Amino acid sequence: EDQVTQSPEALRLQEGESSSLNCSYTVSGLRGLFWYRQDPGKGPEFLFTLYSAGEEKEKERLKATLTKKESFLHITAPKPEDSATYLCAVQAYPSGGGADGLTFGKGTHLIIQP
Amino acid sequence: DSGVTQTPKHLITATGQRVTLRCSPRSGDLSVYWYQQSLDQGLQFLIQYYNGEERAKGNILERFSAQQFPDLHSELNLSSLELGDSALYFCASSMTPNTIYFGEGSWLTVV
Numbered sequence: 001e002d003q004v005t006q007s008p009e010a011l012r013l014q015e016g017e018s019s020s021l022n023c024s025y026t027v028s029g030l031r032g033l034f035w036y037r038q039d040p041g042k043g044p045e046f047l048f049t050l051y052s053a054g055e056e057k058e059k060e061r062l063k064a065t066l067t068k069k070e071s072f073l074h075i076t077a078p079k080p081e082d083s084a085t086y087l088c089a090v091q092a093y094p095s096g097g098g099a100d101g102l103t104f105g106k107g108t109h110l111i112i113q114p
Numbered sequence: 115d116s117g118v119t120q121t122p123k124h125l126i127t128a129t130g131q132r133v134t135l136r137c138s139p140r141s142g143d144l145s146v147y148w149y150q151q152s153l154d155q156g157l158q159f160l161i162q163y164y165n166g167e168e169r170a171k172g173n174i175l176e177r178f179s180a181q182q183f184p185d186l187h188s189e190l191n192l193s194s195l196e197l198g199d200s201a202l203y204f205c206a207s208s209m210t211p212n213t214i215y216f217g218e219g220s221w222l223t224v225v
Contacts, residue, residue: 031211032212041221042218045216046216049213100208101147101162103159107156
């Protein structure tokens with residue numbers, strides 16, 4: 001069974017204080033690792049998909065990296081508007097059924113204080 | 115705005131009732147997914163449709179069913195509702211499996 005564990009559960013940072021969020025995963029065969037941002041009461045907003053160990057992707061103050069067992073979301077010089085819950089999810093290669101569903105972690109609730 | 119449209123945004127209903135949630139995918143997306151998000155379980159994959167055909171089932175209860183119509187919109191039917199079914203239900207769509215976009219969700223409260 002695919003599993004995703006995110007840490008920490010919550011993180012409070014000062015504006016400009018860089019940090020990293022962790023996503024550890026076990027999956028039968030990794031097809032893709034996804035990062036989403038979710039604001040309260042809203043739908044998850046797609047950020048990145050990573051496919052293989054060593055891959056990195058960047059978007060504004062966010063950079064996602066991938067190893068064979070975990071992914072990190074690095075936040076550089078965050079601003080208050082970066083406050084949100086960040087979700088990690090894995091997509092496994094389908095075993096005959098063609099499924100593309102994602103298995104999500106429970107997220108890291110990030111608060112950036114001015 | 116992801117381009118995935120869900121209705122209704124909020125719904126309050128009584129135990130034992132049946133409701134239907136509707137989803138319009140992004141233009142051109144053939145895959146539609148349904149997810150349930152609750153405080154204790156997080157986001158759970160329920161079911162996927164691709165071009166009108168069921169593709170995969172996740173943790174979907176037998177009381178729940180879905181379909182995708184020829185115009186690619188999808189409906190999630192929830193019946194014999196229980197208090198524990200109260201949750202946020204998301205629809206997502208994709209053209210390719212590596213980029214999946216979510217709608218804003220339908221809040222279901224069962225009283």
